[in-house]
Amino acid sequence: MKSFFRMSYPYILWIALFIVAPMFMILLYAFTRSSSGAITFKFTLENFSRFLSDPTFLKVLWTSLRIAFITTVCCILIGYPAALFIANLPEKRQTLMTLLLTLPMWINMLLKTYAWRGILMNFEMESEIKVFIGMVYDFLPYMIIQIHTAIAKLDRELLTAAYDLGANKWKSFLKVTLPLSVPGIISGITLVFLPAVSSFVIPKLLGGGNYVLIGNLIETYFLVAGDWNFGSAISLVMALIIIVSMYLTKKLDTSTEEG
Amino acid sequence: MEKKKSGSRFFTSGYLILVMLFIYLPILYVMVFSFNDSKSMISFSGFSTRWYEAMFENREMLESIYYTVVVALIATAVSTVVGTIAAIGLSKARPLIRSAILEINNLPVLNPDIVTAISLMLLFLSVKIQRSIVTLTLAHITFCIPYVILSVMPKLRQLDDNVAEAALDLGATPWQALTKVIIPQVYPAIFSGALIAFSMSFDDFVISFFTAGVDVQNISMYVYSMKRFNPSVNALSTLIVIAVTLILVAANLIPALKERKNKKEET
DSSP: OGGGGGGGHHHHHHHIIIIIHHHHHHHHHHTOEEETTEEEOOOOOHHHHHHHHOHHHHHHHHHHHHHHHHHHHHHHHHHHHHHHHHHTSOHHHHHHHHHHHHGGGGSOHHHHHHHHHHHHTTSOOOHHHHHHHHHHHHHHHHHHHHHHHHHHHSOHHHHHHHHHTTOOHHHHIIIIIHHHTHHHHHHHHHHHHHHHHHOOHHHHHHHOTTOOOHHHHHHIIIIISOOHHHHHHHHHHHHHHHHHHHHHHHHHHHHHHHO | OHHHHHHHHHHHHHHHHHHHHHHHHHHHHHHHHTTBSSSOSSOOOOBOOHHHHHHHHOHHHHHHHHHHHHHHHHHHHHHHHHHHHHHHHHHTSOHHHHHHHHHHHHHHHHSOHHHHHHHHHHHHHHTTOOOSHHHHHHHHHHHHHHHHHHHHHHHHHHSOHHHHHHHHHTTOOHHHIIIIIIHHHHHHHHHHHHHHHHHHHHHOOHHHHHHSOTTOOOHHHHHHHOSSOOTHHHHHHHHHHHHHHHHHHHHHHHHHHHHHHHHHHHO
């Protein structure tokens, strides 16, 4: 059987070349500077201090986090009842509803966002609200499906037991369904908050040119300004924030399981 | 009591209908306006297929469709083969090695697209490879393989090792054990992995945007870089929605039909 392991050698070579090496490139560029196009191999924190000391950059970072946070909260508030109601439908209808929710996920995000641009042309509103609509629209199905999976797995007997013990509808929801669906909410958060922080298409297409999030900043420094060192540093800062928030959400998950 | 119950059912179905309307609003909207006689996205002035005709005359748009399909097909084929073989190899690896490689495998899935995108762009630029359809395809294969592995791996681990072992003992070559015993058992997972890989490649924007050259663009890049509003995009979206629906319906129906047929043959 061991000879089978050899079959993964080509793939291991592939990830070394196209996943590990590129990640090292980001690290290398983030901690160095370039002069006249060539990288100078001298360790420096200049790129990071430049980012962290400039209020304009920090404001962009703050806006990205704020928008991602509000998008996530909206997705939970709209998505939770939807997931709950779907879970209460007869089984055949549940399958149909999940299929209906999955279908738009397969359609090109750029095209859907472009469609929203057409719809929102009919309305006068602030660009930030347009960005919100686009973001919530894009991520809502993921949230609903995650929460629905968690609720559908839930043991119905527990609810019957709660009713038998005299709990009313609200009480059994608060004491049984809600706590047991937390893992679904958590995986929903990771599928919504994390990509929302780095999103740069929706702000650009719906927010107009002057709406800048951190993703747009990275794009500018790579493709317009050509400062790859600074661009790498920004994306490292963003990746770090994402790793920390992922770690915190995971911790939240285990602490609710224990509690 | 009865009245209250039907009242709450009215509320829940009303809510679900509203959510579904929200999710399907842009899709229905572009479908309707793709047949609009005028350029307006606000008022419908009459039925016409002029935007479909315009689409087939738009060279740049047709080229972007062509590149999208070609890259998606190559990326799906390569990533399905490499990913399946790698998953089979990894399932026989020592647990420590396996989990270490799977951690790296997960990086493109967990990382924000833009980080994967710039990391690949830096790699290509620093070894002085001109960005082109080749680098674009390499990048797509790289982010597609993890999805194939994630889809195939769980099924492989459910397999009974003894069956492949028995085949080897009975004189099958490892290649025969692979193609006659292991792959047929995980075929559905390979198929769904390939389907996910295709849609990931077909829909990708961010990674393509950073890794394709100046003269190659896929559908997403074309839409992103469009200077002025172009209703032909509505026609394109409509065609893609129809294609996606057909593919998804087929992917859901074929296994169900096969099962029915198998059951019939058994009886």
